[in-house]
Amino acid sequence: MNSKSDRLQRGWKRLEEDVVCPDCWASGFVLRSITFPIVGPLDSSDWPALRDALAKAWGDSTRLANWLMTEQSKSDRVRLPTDEKLWKAPNPYQYPHARNVCPTMASQSVVALCNQVQRKYNAMRIEVVWRGSASLPSFRYPVPYPLPAQSWSARWLSETEKVPVISVPISGTRFDLRLRGSAEFSRQLKAFDALTTGKAVKCEMAIYRKSVSESRHRNGDGPHSCVMVKLVMWLPAETKKSGDKVLVLRRPADSFWRAEIPNRDPWLLHCDHLKSWIIGHEKRLQRFGDDTKFEKRWPATIRENMNTRREEVVRRQHNRLDSFSHNATKMLAAFASRQGVAKVVYENIDGGYLPSFPWFKLCELLKYKLCERGIALEIIEGARE
Numbered sequence: 001m002n003s004k005s006d007r008l009q010r011g012w013k014r015l016e017e018d019v020v021c022p023d024c025w026a027s028g029f030v031l032r033s034i035t036f037p038i039v040g041p042l043d044s045s046d047w048p049a050l051r052d053a054l055a056k057a058w059g060d061s062t063r064l065a066n067w068l069m070t071e072q073s074k075s076d077r078v079r080l081p082t083d084e085k086l087w088k089a090p091n092p093y094q095y096p097h098a099r100n101v102c103p104t105m106a107s108q109s110v111v112a113l114c115n116q117v118q119r120k121y122n123a124m125r126i127e128v129v130w131r132g133s134a135s136l137p138s139f140r141y142p143v144p145y146p147l148p149a150q151s152w153s154a155r156w157l158s159e160t161e162k163v164p165v166i167s168v169p170i171s172g173t174r175f176d177l178r179l180r181g182s183a184e185f186s187r188q189l190k191a192f193d194a195l196t197t198g199k200a201v202k203c204e205m206a207i208y209r210k211s212v213s214e215s216r217h218r219n220g221d222g223p224h225s226c227v228m229v230k231l232v233m234w235l236p237a238e239t240k241k242s243g244d245k246v247l248v249l250r251r252p253a254d255s256f257w258r259a260e261i262p263n264r265d266p267w268l269l270h271c272d273h274l275k276s277w278i279i280g281h282e283k284r285l286q287r288f289g290d291d292t293k294f295e296k297r298w299p300a301t302i303r304e305n306m307n308t309r310r311e312e313v314v315r316r317q318h319n320r321l322d323s324f325s326h327n328a329t330k331m332l333a334a335f336a337s338r339q340g341v342a343k344v345v346y347e348n349i350d351g352g353y354l355p356s357f358p359w360f361k362l363c364e365l366l367k368y369k370l371c372e373r374g375i376a377l378e379i380i381e382g383a384r385e
Contacts, residue, residue, distance in 0.1 A: 015201065029201065029234040030371060034188040036164060036179035038207075038227040046175060053171040054207065054227065058142030060102040060171075061113060065139040067101050068094060068117040073136050076129055086130045089122045104172065108148035112204060116146070144208035144230070145170070152205055154195045154231070164192050166229065170207070179229065191235055201234040211315060238374035247341045249332070253351040259332065267335055274324060278355055281317045285310070325362050333369035343376040 013025050020028075041050055075090040098110050120137065127134040147168055157163035157178070164179040181189055194200040212226045248260045256274065259267040288310045292303065336344055348363060363379055370377050 025234075028237055030237045031203075031232070032191060032235050032368075033230050033232045034191050035228055035230045036181075036185065036188060037210075038229060039178045039180055042165065042176045042178055049173065050170070050175055050177075053173055053175070054142075054145075056104075056171045057145040057207070058209070060105045061109070061143040061145045062139055062141045064098055064102045064105065064110065064113055065117055065143045068098065068114060069121060069136060069138070071097070072118060072121040073128075076125070079130055079132075086126055089125055091118070106147070106151065106169065108151060109146050112146035112148060113143075142209050144206040147205050147207070149202045149204060152202075154192060154202070156196060162189070162193075164189065166205075166231075168205070168207070168229075177229070191233065192231070194235055195231070195233055199236055203232040203234065205232060206230045238372060243340060243342045245339065245341050245343075247336050247339070247344045249344055249346045251347070251349060251351040251353065253353055256353060257328070257332065259335065261339055261341065264339070267332075269328060269331070271324070271328070274357075275354060277317070277320060278357065281313070282355070284313060288313075321358060322361075325358070325365050329362065329365040329369045332366065333373055333375070336370065336375055337373045341375055343378065344370055345378045345380065347380045349380070 012022060013020050015025075040047060071092065071094055072090070075092045077087075094114055095111065098114060099105075099107070102110065124134060124137060128136055152166055152168045154164065154166050157165050162181065164181050165176055166179065167174060167176050169175075191200065195202055207227065207229050210226050210228045212224055245261065250258045250260070252258045254270075255268050256271045257267075257269040259269075261267075288306065292298070292306055292310075298306070332344075344366075346363070346366065348359065367377050
């Protein structure tokens with residue numbers, strides 16, 4: 001019989017005093033993450049200290065991430081003409097040297113950042129080292145600051161005031177941070193409640209900064225920014241729906257989605273405005289490209305302003321499509337749950353309704369939303385004849 005430490009290294013997990021096998025854990029829990037904007041410290045006078053702590057933490061994480069990426073590249077080798085396939089990725093032990101680069105950074109955060117950078121480098125090795133089609137990635141300030149599960153805690157503000165509050169150490173100082181808890185965060189609040197009651201198992205969290213519009217500015221340390229937290233946790237899995245009712249989901253030529261259930265009229269999602277969003281965005285990018293050609297010879301300040309404006313347009317389009325994907329998958333999952341569907345068969349075959357769309361991400365969100373309601377998903381890929 002192997003020891004508990006050996007079993008944990010092979011995928012076994014610890015739940016309080018018990019040790020759970022990988023199969024039992026996968027059937028009983030699902031890994032999820034929720035994000036909240038930070039309203040501020042419970043004591044409003046702590047805002048200056050919080051901003052200073054965040055600036056120092058993000059500065060450390062950015063500096064360490066770039067140093068780790070450089071060291072990963074230095075530990076690798078150059079492709080030779082005699083090489084026939086990509087060799088095994090190097091795995092240098094960087095923790096002692098990383099502690100010297102950022103001595104004030106928490107040891108658990110250093111380990112988490114080392115693992116993140118190593119995974120990112122390994123994912124891009126074939127492009128950087130083998131094909132030479134990409135350059136070594138670099139990190140821009142602010143890199144999200146990771147915190148291990150042992151260092152933070154979650155609670156409600158009081159028994160009567162269901163306001164989410166987390167206690168986190170940032171740059172050696174512990175802060176009690178109040179999070180937003182309005183109706184639009186109902187899904188996140190449900191998961192947060194499972195965390196406070198002990199039904200969910202908390203994992204790593206991260207504090208990062210997000211660019212927002214001027215009207216949604218929420219006390220970020222930069223212009224038009226918002227300080228966010230991402231809480232990762234294992235949530236109890238919903239029981240699978242019983243029965244044999246199947247919903248067939250298609251991408252027709254005249255609408256975005258068409259859901260069919262036997263003995264019922266089809267459920268349609270047209271979203272004509274989505275087509276105008278995508279076509280208008282592509283035309284706008286084409287016009288930006290025409291105006292920024294080398295022959296125009298714009299002054300540096302004007303060219304920089306144009307590039308900044310283009311980045312803002314792309315960011316807004318990305319956020320708009322991301323919000324639509326979340327809402328569309330949520331509506332379909334709610335419809336399938338009301339109809340008592342046990343399985344969704346998604347024929348992910350292009351019907352020609354949209355010129356372009358992040359369909360892969362939509363499939364991931366659909367799987368995520370259906371799994372929350374205990375509904376199975378089968379995806380059929382292919383090309384329409």
